[in-house]
Amino acid sequence: MNPATLEGRTVLLTGAAGAVGQSAAAAFTAAGAKVVGVDRNDLSALLASGAIADEITGDLTRQSFVDRVVEAFPEVDVLVNNVGAGTSLVLADTGDEDLDRMLEINLRTAFRMCRAYAPGMADRRRGKVINLSSVLGLHPVPTVAAYAAAKASLIGFTKSIALEYAGRGVQCNVLAPGYLAGPKNAGYFDSEVGQSFVRRFMPTGAVGPADALDGPLLFLASAMSDHVTGHVLVVDGGYSIW
Template identity: 35%
Template sequence: MTHLFDLTGLTAVVTGARRGIGLGYATALAEAGADIIAVSAGQEPSGSAVERAVTALGRRCTCLRADLSRPEEVARAVEEIRGVARVDILFNNAGTISRRPAVDYSDEEFARVLRVNLGSGFTLARELGRDMLERGWGKIVFTASLLSYQGGVLVPAYTASKHGVAGLTQALANEWAGRGVNVNAIVPGYIATDNTQALRDDPARSASILERIPAGRWGEPSDLGGAAVFLASHASDYVNGIALPVDGGWLGR
């Protein structure tokens, strides 16, 4: 059965791969055999953590810098990606968060968060998905969120974007499942990354979160690796339009 999870000879694009969850995805996919194209706004052309992790596993890593809040840079990234390799797997993981009361949110800030978290993912899925559809096989995985189902606190733009990610995952799956392209999402729980630093630094908030997680701890990016490899591999060929929680049991509480 292990061959079902083998990604040898495949190329995976991972956005937001410079650190955190994206770095965890890239490392897991490389460990399963995939070459990686890492795309991030602050991505170093060489010497980055993701490059070191991937090459240490004997896989190729190409690092591209692109500000995914800017549509013209998303379009440029698509062309650069196509110039590197045929893409078999796309992880739309890049994201940003801005915490402030809704009455203090500017239109531009709200739009910027949606462009990064939702709009760039749609563009990449549309363009690279088109290539996958022509070949009749491919895997697209979005990073959703617990806030794809809940409202959160002081994060209206992030919540709106992640609700959109859950819906877009289903919409694309409905169109593409019969044409050999699987579209799914991973729903991380409370993972110890930069995005959750403010929560972990707040003793009361951190304690209230931990009390609700049956696993009794914050997750680590590496905890998402198994789900990532599953959804990127032949093991999930009949899995379409799901949002797979990796949350230590939060949603079941």
């Protein structure tokens, strides 16, 4: 059997409408998975293209929507918590509401989804949880205190549940991307300041493409990682070496 195959597996992918989500959805589908896309934005184009097999839209910061997702898709084999958002503020300008927003989007959505799905995976003695943190949760820069706090918390949370479910057939891991190309970052990395940052801090001389996470995600979702749990896989083009 091909250890990289996802044939017969259902992957629930949050944040499916973004650049990383769209690429990941296509990669999971190509590996044989049935991909369920979850996002607050419209997913009809992904559904029409065949990149996902099913979809549900709504706000994962609301428990009522999480309940709807679980009701519609009660059993999944792979849970990918890809929803996230960032902020850039000096500490003096970072209010409680900014910290709350970062924790809500980057930590609590994954917490709720794991709480909803990990016990069922354990009952079936098979499952993969992949939580997307950030290299900034490990190697932060100034002005991202609230974001870094949330992403670092996600790493600690994932390691804890990895221990809880390690003997029950469920692997829980973290993927920590570095800077990636995409619509959100295009303006910055096209600017002189952004290009200067790339020259100074990116050993590869470039930020990663949106599909840079496809291979690592397939590894963590497939049987190739059956003996890997509680791990933080950094994919940053060498940024954190500095």
